[in-house]
Amino acid sequence: MRRLFLHINVSIDGYITDPAGDIDWRFADEEFQTHMDGVLESIDGMVFGRTSFEQLAAYWPTAGEEVSSTQRRRMHELPKYVMSRTLRDTEWHNSHPLGDDPATALKDLKRRDGRGLALFAGGQAATAAIRLGVLDELRLLINPALLGGGTPLFNGTYPQQDLRLTDTRRFTSGALLNTYDINGRH
Template sequence: MRKLFSYVIISLDGYYEGPNGEFDWPNIDSEYFEFANQTDAYIDTLLFGRVGYEHMAAHWPDATGPHPEVVQFMNSVTKVVVSGTLREVEWHNTTIVDGDRLNETITELKRQPGKEMALFGSVRLTASLLELGLIDELRVLVNPIILGAGRSLFSTLRNRVALDLWRTTTFRSGNVLLTYRPRQ
């Protein structure tokens, strides 16, 4: 069965967005992009909730910059949007799956052959999949900034989820990647 991991970026005080929905604070540099490229080599499917998909689809199709390999990866990899309301998508290589059958849909995707599946952002979907026991790893990139207010990473979580710290990765920028696995 394929591994599904969720990858989220947060501030030191646990927010994934600032108080006005801003996401202009992540501390991303060339060391981070090198790490991301190494990670991307193991991924063949990106999973998004509707909101996360809409943010990504608004940025990546026309993105340019100093890291074209990341742009190429984001635009070429298979993308799956879990939604009960979205009816059509325009971002290349994207399909919509029924959000009303979340457990069955994700279990079937994990059973398909392939590399790892990554859930980028999409914190509500991450919380739902953690509660269903479908996330194999939770990767949280903690940025060295305190926002003071914003949207908490797990504000939609309804049940406790026990985790074991599996790995930490530190970056020269001050970022720390915490990799957790759900406790069995």
């Protein structure tokens, strides 16, 4: 059974965007780019919320030399699943709206053979995945920044979850990648 993990940048005070909605405060050095290449090579699909999907779909098909060739290739070829009840059609290659019942669709995807699925972006999607009980792991890339406001990582109600820290990686930038298993799912 494949695992669904959240991989997301977050400030120390728990925000994924600053008050203006920007993400330029997060670090993105060569060490991080190499890490992201490895993550993309290790998965069989990506999950996004609708807003994040639309923003990424506007960028990635024409991404240039500012990203690695691995990232350009994998962002094109990997299946992209969108947690949205309103999005029906997508133009980004290999994209699939999950429809009216994302919990069942994600559980079906997880039952397939293969490598993990990454939920990369969207606070609402992350909160929904926890609420729906489909998220197995959190990979929080904690950036050394205090934003004082913005989009919170988790917003809304969801059941209490017990987390177990399974790994920590320190980047030269001072960012920490903390990996947590949810409710002992391993």
